[in-house]
Amino acid sequence: NQLDTLYRQVIMDHYKNPRNRGELEGDTLTVNMNNPTCGDRIQLHMKVEDGKIKDAKFLGEGCSISLSSASMMTQAVKGLSVEDALKLSEIFSAMMLGKEYDEGDFDLGDIEALQGVSKFPARIKCATLAWKAMEKGIKTSSEDGD
Ligand code: FES
Ligand code: FES
Secondary structure (H helix, E strand, C coil), X not given: CHHHHHHHHHHHHHHHCCCCECCCCCCCEEEEEECCCCCCEEEEEEEEECCEEEEEEEEEECCHHHXXXXXXXXXHHCCCEHHHHHHHHHHHHHHHCXXXXXXCCCCCHHXXXXXXXXXXXXXXXXXXXXXXXXXHHHHHHHHCCC
């Protein structure tokens, strides 16, 4: 239907013109994460200061779903507090599981284009790759006492 077509266009746009792809100067943490089912990997760089994600960029290779999701994720978490970034990640997980989700005060923006992935269980790991990297980065850095 039309909605799916629109969503597909948003995904392809992020894949072809990824936002925040590249090196990040002044990053405070780097996370490597791979999708064990295909071996694709991304490297996420974030600048986290005063409990806020000041900047986020990624490198790596993967399929259209994983790279568009990384593009959308970096766009969405920039400027959020680490708590909010983790909350947003929970919302995204619920979306991927095909569960009801309440976006609360978040502006999901382009992320909603990935909703349909929940219908393709084999691709869920592609869509969550970048989010898992973000969560791991935040959780590891808070364990360090930053
Ligand atoms: Fe082709 Fe992932 S490698 S869809
Ligand atoms: Fe490898 Fe999607 S097929 S991340």
